[in-house]
Amino acid sequence: MTAKRTKARSGSVRAHWVILAAFLAALALALGVQGYTQHLAGIGDDSVATSGSADGVPPAVLNGGPVIDARSATVRTARPPERTLALTFDDGPDPVWTPKILDVLKAHHVHATFFMVGTAALDHPDLVRRVVAEGHEIGLHTLSHVDLGTVPEWRRNLEVEGVQRALSGITGQTATLLRPPYSSENAAVTSGEWTSIKATAGEGYLTVLSTVDSRDWSRPGADAIEKNLVPQGTQGQVLLMHDGGGDRSETVAALDATLTRSEGQGYRVTTVGDALGITSMRPAPPSERLVGTAFVWGMQVSGAVVEAIGWLLAASGVVTLARGVLVVAVASRHHRLARRARRRRDVPLRAEVTERVTVIVPAYNEAAGIEAAVTSIAASTHPVEVIVVDDGSTDGTADIVEALALPGVVVIRKENGGKPSALNAGLRAASCEIVVMVDGDTVFEPGTVHALIQPLADPRVGAVSGNTKVANRGGILGAWQHIEYVVGFNLDRRLFDLAECMPTVPGAIGAFRRDALLRVGGVSNDTLAEDTDLTMALCRAGWRVVYQDDARAWTEAPATLGALWKQRYRWCYGTLQAMWKHRGAVVQGGQAGKLGRRGLGYLLVLQVLLPLFAPIVDVFAVYGLFFLDPWRIALLWLAFMGAQLAMAAYAFRLDKERLGPLWALPLQQVVYRQLMYLVVIQSVFTALAGLHLRWHRMERYGSLSVPRPRQPTH
Template sequence: MTENTTGSRKRRHATPSRIEQVRRQAIPKPRVIVALLLLVGLVSVLLLDGYLRSEVGGDQRVRSDASSSEVPESVADGGPFLTFENGRPRTQSVADRTIVLTFDDGPDPEYTDQVLKILDDNDVPGTFFLIGSMISRYPGVVKKMVADGNEVGVHTFTHVDLSYQSAARVKREIAQTQLALAGAAGITTTLFRAPYSSTNDAIDNESWPVYQRLGAMGYTSVFIDTDSEDWQLPGVDKIIKWATPKSGKGAAVLFHDAGGDREETLTALPKYIKRMKAKGYTFTTVSGAQQQDRQQAGDTFGGPQDGAQGNLLQAAHHKATGTTLWEGRALIAAVAVAEWSVPGLAVGLAVVGVAVMGRFGLMLVLARRHYRQRNRRRFAWGPPVYEPVSVIVPAYNEKECIANTLNSLAASTHPIEIVLVDDGSTDGTAEIAEALGLPNLRVIRQENAGKSAALNNGVRQARYDIVVMMDGDTVFEPDTVRLLVQPFGDPGIGAVAGNAKVGNRDTLIGAWQHIEYVMGFNLDRRMYDLLRCMPTIPGAIGAFRREAVLAVGGMSEDTLAEDTDITIALHRAGWRVVYAEHARAWTEAPASIGQLWRQRYRWSYGTMQALWKHRRSVLDRGPSGRFGRVGMPLVVLFQVVTPVFAPLIDVFTVYAMIFVDFKASLLAWLAVLLVQLLCAAYAFRLDREKYRYLLMLPLQQIAYRQLMYLVLIHSSVTALTGGRLRWQKLKRTGEVGTPRAGAGAL
């Protein structure tokens, strides 16, 4: 027998239900998994693209002053083809009056194709030393190159000086290039040329071990006898002169088919070929030259035995099979994704960035105009509104807040009736309200049916032509109702949005929401008011003509954002919706990330539902079509599209800071933050708020964007799967009390 005493700790047994609860908590939620997968995919694509462009892992160092004392003299003075047989270095030369045309740094989508055409027109082969990253980006060029009978070799994956790299990096550079070749042309090669290499006598003590390791792996390292130096753009005549061997000697000649402007090379190459043929020279590949050298020495080691020219041309090539072939194809596919997606994302971000900056500018201009217009001494909507109004308070389990809400309404300076619609509360909300004994309060009980049903019930039972709707956790200032209903002096106005304020703003989440409410909501509403396309009347504070609400069918249960739904419906019915910034309501922001998630999820998903429901508004004509023409595109762009791109901006910024230019990227991010800070400061000034809360803005921009990204992913998945939600109740504390008259900012 277990005895429980006051203050004792109750032990929770491992019941099946408890085990299942713990299991569910331990399993990541689908929305988190989807978001993480998207983030990992984006980062992977960025890193791959950066690696291809040498932004990630790039090394621009080039060695130029090392000693060559450890290089064997036979190698330094030998021919341009270096192999290692049985661990011993061996060089081979090009036969007299024979040219091996070699090309570095390709493939290039513009110049390599033209070089291949020149070679084909003159019926000569070439040996191309290719950069793996370029192969991955332009596999079609390589496939054509090999199909035309040319030979290819490895020129590393990122064009780094291998003498500075570790053995693991050297091996990786070679292996990745081979994979790229396998994916592009279905082959691998045994030829290698190091970046920044030249003649044999330029081999130094730092690079010699690299060649030894590659030789042990079966590679032939290829150097040059003659350098055209076409990369210097010296002019066509000098390129031809510098590429021409002396005294009828054979030579491995260096040209470039990529890496810059190759127009001079394209002009010089056909002239060079014709001139060398006229002098009696023949052209072959590295493998062909090696075979000729072996035949002259009476050694057929490693070469084809039949002597067929076709075999000689591609003796260095081996067919890629098995894992190598499929990994190569996967690499080419991944690079293709990166090549398309990264520029596309960059363009998308640029468009979004311009749009966001344009929106900030438009908001500032229109907010200023709105403030001046509505605060003129003689400004009036029409005749003053003195008639009583009905205030509808839908409530579901609001015992913590309902007393403060109703007491704030009881202090109203405008005549009102209070209609509390209790939507099946189980915590005594209705009883608490009745115990207050307020003379102008009616409590209506109904079975739990959701917020829309509660509001519709209240509208049907309202006694007056103007109805004010508010949340059960919100408190009004004494003048709020009077200021909120004055726009109805204009008979064309069907609804009025009030100014919702965060009451519990001294917490981190409360401060974030305070900034969002002042800047993101109320500054927006000033803009939308002047554009006559207000998208949402906040559930915390809004007023409606009762006839207008009933005419459009009341608060729809089709969406979770009944406030956005009814607002768009009123626009389409021809009513004008305006913003009364001086009519303030104080609401309680969620106290935890989980509660904030639920609230924003409901708003985000509900907004998507409402926009989809009213998608045909873009076809509406006349004054009633203004929302479809102006408001719908703005809401879609800035409430759906922009939140998706916002985290990408952070990812791109971090990437640029690490791999591109830290200072420039940081300054760009700070510039955007400064623009946001100025907009927020101006919004705070218009609402007469304290600036100290803006100290939270940088953290809000970093953390809040990621939260909104996850919320939007969650909402999108729910929308795509057709999920539906009921009225979600947030946990309240009741800490937002009844405000004083003209309380202003807390």
């Protein structure tokens, strides 16, 4: 491979992190937009004016007409002429009440001004178009219904520009009339509101207040609303009603009665613009229409994204809960069956497996731990032949083993060819019909080999997975991995055992029938997860693979985040390779079909798809803390952690482990979980890009020691 090609591939690998970062940024933006527009504000009691000082408000405003023009140095106000009623509606459009109000207006041949909330308009664009098509006037009521007199300038601009863009995107027109939410009459204008009125006037807007409040927002009854709308004298008025913000059935009834009465009394009911003789809506320039259309589409897309995420979150929550309930229930049953089998009570009695076993230890530069590993295996209570295959080590691994001069221990030296080639070399040299494979960084308890091979008394069983334990579990990273091994790996193995779909016998500890290995061609080097590939091949050949929880092996786990990343990256990528290689099992029958439809399906959903979705879950959780009820989000997280702790405590109890390390579980969910998800994402992108990942050898620390025998349990 040329240097140029290598650099290109490296760039391709790094590119997916840029894609992921861009995707998460876009997702955060979509969530932020939806959170701001849907949750940060909201339509409430639109008739309550903000309390505050009126210092600085010109007398012409406090004592003038309801339409305020502050676009020039001289502030002017206006009101409708004699016997003219400007009918206005706030807080819409509403899918239920706006159409009913439009029907009443149409029956009376009356037009009105609708001050619309931008988010409501975006949710119901067809209603906005109907309002315009039927000759009514539209005014602006901010994007998310906030008090413009109390928000900072950036948000005030966002609120006004946002609703204007929504209007231009939906109708192709712009509006110049603006009614601030929570405003009322001129005399109630405060200094903060006056500041916002002047600021919006600088953008060309006329502020429209009201002179007659129907108080329909308080739902006093249709008769009371009608009474509130009766004008005093013949002076022109601006009537305030609502077509959104709640149940407006009383408003609809009162409107019909009010229009009938007004017609009989000779009042002209019309829009604000028509009452004042101005044109408040104009076609938007092409550039503004384009921006408005993009804004509408963006809001709609962000809404669809949030809705889709909501459904996916619900689905992932159901899957996660179902998985937790399933693995705990199955683990409980597996434990009971295993205990009965050990007691030889209500299962058929089989002869104890006592024949000699070949233990193969592939070793490449394992000087740090090979002495402890080989010594522990040689000390087994079961008769063993130990074959250490030195795969071209450069650190004297073979010399260390030979210097031990342990009986029954043989060293084979070969050129470096990879772990599969070392295992196959040991397999060819094995003299026993039962073969145990163990990594060079793993130590056995004295009774491990004997316990591990007992399931092979069943002629249907071709391989047995042991129980891998983390030896160097000190520190936060060691505790996290210890929890993962006990709670994640071992609970899953119990499930796979009963479902007869075990996908992996770990390289750290596994027993096999020699003839079963030979029938599948030995250990393949097609994938980086040779143990998973081999296990799946055995399942597809019709062999059962089981889990023996009392066969314990102690392995050295990565002690740094970098080493952990390399190890899990290789594991995950290799597992994806094995899943793809054995995808044909999905349509097969028998033992192969169980692996394909149960095992591969479980791996695909729980170990690939859910981790890919995990970053979205985390972004959504932050969204919930900012825009939803943070206490509710915190309670949900605590409930989730409680369930995780309960499941972990049960798994620790099954493995006879102390509960002390579980203090690290909450932090594991915050830090370690994200690291594992990123590993999956990296592996999937690498696989999809068709890149070849080289073997990542883990650094050895020499922390292993020969374990003391455990007291037998009953």
